[in-house]
Amino acid sequence: MRELRLLDRPWHERYSVQRLGEFVARCRKRGIAVTPQRLAVIQALLASENHPSTDEICAAVRRKHPHVSLATVHRILNEFCEAGEARKVTLLHDVARYDGNVEPHHHVVCVRCKRVHDIEMPDVEKLLEGTPSLGQFALLRCSLEIEALCKRCQIAEKRERTNRPHRAEMD
Amino acid sequence: MRELRLLDRPWHERYSVQRLGEFVARCRKRGIAVTPQRLAVIQALLASENHPSTDEICAAVRRKHPHVSLATVHRILNEFCEAGEARKVTLLHDVARYDGNVEPHHHVVCVRCKRVHDIEMPDVEKLLEGTPSLGQFALLRCSLEIEALCKRCQIAEKRERTNRPHRAEMD
DNA sequence: GTGGCTGCAAAGCTTTTGCATGTTC
DNA sequence: GAACATGCAAAAGCTTTGCAGCCAC
Numbered sequence: 001m002r003e004l005r006l007l008d009r010p011w012h013e014r015y016s017v018q019r020l021g022e023f024v025a026r027c028r029k030r031g032i033a034v035t036p037q038r039l040a041v042i043q044a045l046l047a048s049e050n051h052p053s054t055d056e057i058c059a060a061v062r063r064k065h066p067h068v069s070l071a072t073v074h075r076i077l078n079e080f081c082e083a084g085e086a087r088k089v090t091l092l093h094d095v096a097r098y099d100g101n102v103e104p105h106h107h108v109v110c111v112r113c114k115r116v117h118d119i120e121m122p123d124v125e126k127l128l129e130g131t132p133s134l135g136q137f138a139l140l141r142c143s144l145e146i147e148a149l150c151k152r153c154q155i156a157e158k159r160e161r162t163n164r165p166h167r168a169e170m171d
Numbered sequence: 172m173r174e175l176r177l178l179d180r181p182w183h184e185r186y187s188v189q190r191l192g193e194f195v196a197r198c199r200k201r202g203i204a205v206t207p208q209r210l211a212v213i214q215a216l217l218a219s220e221n222h223p224s225t226d227e228i229c230a231a232v233r234r235k236h237p238h239v240s241l242a243t244v245h246r247i248l249n250e251f252c253e254a255g256e257a258r259k260v261t262l263l264h265d266v267a268r269y270d271g272n273v274e275p276h277h278h279v280v281c282v283r284c285k286r287v288h289d290i291e292m293p294d295v296e297k298l299l300e301g302t303p304s305l306g307q308f309a310l311l312r313c314s315l316e317i318e319a320l321c322k323r324c325q326i327a328e329k330r331e332r333t334n335r336p337h338r339a340e341m342d
Numbered sequence: 343g344t345g346g347c348t349g350c351a352a353a354g355c356t357t358t359t360g361c362a363t364g365t366t367c
Numbered sequence: 368g369a370a371c372a373t374g375c376a377a378a379a380g381c382t383t384t385g386c387a388g389c390c391a392c
Binding site (some may be wrong): 045057069077085086089090092094101104108124135136139140145146150154 | 328
């Protein structure tokens with residue numbers, strides 16, 4: 001399998017320009033107001049090639065709008081994730097979680113209740129064979145995180161969707 | 172690829188018993204004192220099939236040792252991770268990190284400085300094809316997290332290992 | 343003009359740290 | 368007995384929330 005490669009800068013550039021161009025239209029469609037703060041946050045987010053923390057985004061935003069509050073950046077980033085404008089890299093970030101199983105294995109995570117279960121998938125480790133490094137990174141090991149919905153949360157989501165007046169919600 | 176499966180309880184049981192049996196010997200080998208608190212934590216960790224938070228471990232430990240402090244559980248779990256007795260499921264847990272790229276893609280993470288870079292690996296998405304669910308979990312999407320060391324940290328680690336162990340650098 | 347958005351400050355959580363005391367080897 | 372581990376409480380981070388004022392639509 002020889003498809004493993006870092007996403008490069010030209011790709012990133014083209015993607016960002018396109019997303020930025022669509023941003024206002026997407027907000028309108030979702031009924032989200034287009035404010036200077038939201039524009040500044042999406043710009044900072046798309047400009048960054050690291051995966052920035054709220055603090056870093058806030059610092060970038062403040063270079064042009066020094067008055068912007070950290071709390072607002074938090075609120076905006078959360079909205080963006082719900083709206084599909086951004087993705088939280090750290091699904092399980094709120095509390096540290098530990099695993100007594102130190103053998104190589106992978107995880108299924110319920111995106112709603114954050115329950116985690118181990119899975120076995122021996123072929124995944126092979127993905128790294130023959131690729132000791134990637135750009136500046138020396139590869140050590142890999143683990144697959146499968147996002148899922150557990151039974152209990154499937155039922156809860158269905159109930160919520162039928163009971164509650166529907167927002168435009170795309171999966 | 173038909174190897175995807177949840178790790179089941181019998182496997183977990185056997186593994187835990189073995190690890191627990193080796194625990195004291197492993198501590199001796201590493202020069203870590205065997206205290207009642209550390210024993211209670213490793214027991215709680217191996218007994219759990221969820222991936223418990225520090226708080227949950229502490230609650231489990233307190234059922235037998237009501238005096239144990241949450242700070243101690245934190246300290247012990249961190250030690251266990253360094254000693255290879257446990258694994259932190261949430262590598263990037265300290266701060267929330269966001270990604271402006273909402274297309275399916277994967278990540279390389281430097282385990283030392285936590286720098287993250289996007290990677291493309293189209294075949295990985297195919298791992299889930301033909302497996303809509305696993306046990307109680309309805310699968311949605313997956314993302315591969317490759318643990319690695321970036322150039323800067325490779326150099327830093329090498330320096331640390333050859334020089335005497337000074338840990339005076341942070342960026 | 344109105345409903346939603348923002349800034350500020352305070353509160354809420356999780357995790358870490360300092361220090362005196364207690365334990366392991 | 369010496370070095371290390373623990374408990375407690377306080378501090379340190381990150382994130383969320385309440386509320387008055389402001390702005391996009």
